Amino acid sequence: MTCNIRKKFFAELLGTFFLVFFGTGSAVVTLLITDAAGATGIGPLGGLGDWIAIALAFGLTVMICIYVFGKISGAHLNPAVTIGLLVTKNIALIDSIYYIVAQVIGACLGSLCLFLCLGNPAVAIGGLGATAPGLGVSYMQAMFAEFLGTFFLMMVIMGVAVDKKAEPGFAGISIGMTVAAVIVVLGAFTGASINPARTFGPYLMDMILGGQNLWGFFPIYLVGPILGAICAAFAYAYLAKDSGVCELPQPFNDE
Numbered sequence: 001m002t003c004n005i006r007k008k009f010f011a012e013l014l015g016t017f018f019l020v021f022f023g024t025g026s027a028v029v030t031l032l033i034t035d036a037a038g039a040t041g042i043g044p045l046g047g048l049g050d051w052i053a054i055a056l057a058f059g060l061t062v063m064i065c066i067y068v069f070g071k072i073s074g075a076h077l078n079p080a081v082t083i084g085l086l087v088t089k090n091i092a093l094i095d096s097i098y099y100i101v102a103q104v105i106g107a108c109l110g111s112l113c114l115f116l117c118l119g120n121p122a123v124a125i126g127g128l129g130a131t132a133p134g135l136g137v138s139y140m141q142a143m144f145a146e147f148l149g150t151f152f153l154m155m156v157i158m159g160v161a162v163d164k165k166a167e168p169g170f171a172g173i174s175i176g177m178t179v180a181a182v183i184v185v186l187g188a189f190t191g192a193s194i195n196p197a198r199t200f201g202p203y204l205m206d207m208i209l210g211g212q213n214l215w216g217f218f219p220i221y222l223v224g225p226i227l228g229a230i231c232a233a234f235a236y237a238y239l240a241k242d243s244g245v246c247e248l249p250q251p252f253n254d255e
Helices: 005-036 048-073 079-087 091-117 139-162 171-190 196-208 213-237
Strands: none
Touching: 005 048, 005 091, 005 196, 048 171, 079 091, 079 139, 079 196, 091 139, 139 171, 139 196, 139 213, 196 213
């Protein structure tokens, strides 16, 4: 591993760690509060306000991580995004493998630290913020929702971070608020993962720490986001082929 890829690996690990710790942490805290009040689930006490709060926690964390780590690794923080950039040749295959491994490790560490901070209730009551389809939402409906949410996210990423004609300085807030908007709408349907690593971390830690086994739902949060990202990346590449699309900034060369 070169010095350059080590920096990118660590940046993706840290960024995804913060995303899962603070993002899913907001969902866990919401569930703990509603349980203490004698209610169940997200929304019974605050309604849509609960999902807006969770969405802002995710969106603000993504925004900050992009401004902190974007100049080092591009701040993908999401295997689906990395794969979308891979198929459109905006990242090398070997780098994409390192990125995805780092993202998965960061997500698992984020869930583990959430447990260490909040204790067993984070697992028993909060489920470590694990995603699952909402009541009455079918498997295919949930997968399609994750596809659409990630498609929208990836289109924004291509437009504000990958396209060399994008206005500089707006990627963080644009992508962060896109994540927030998707969670507000899709949260009650699927948990609005739009990120396979964000779902993998809580699933694995729940299993290890004695929580629910939700692995039967994992294809929803793997297939839906990856297909959504790939389709969006190709769609934007087609739309922008005459206006110039370039790879994410890579300011650090191998040293």
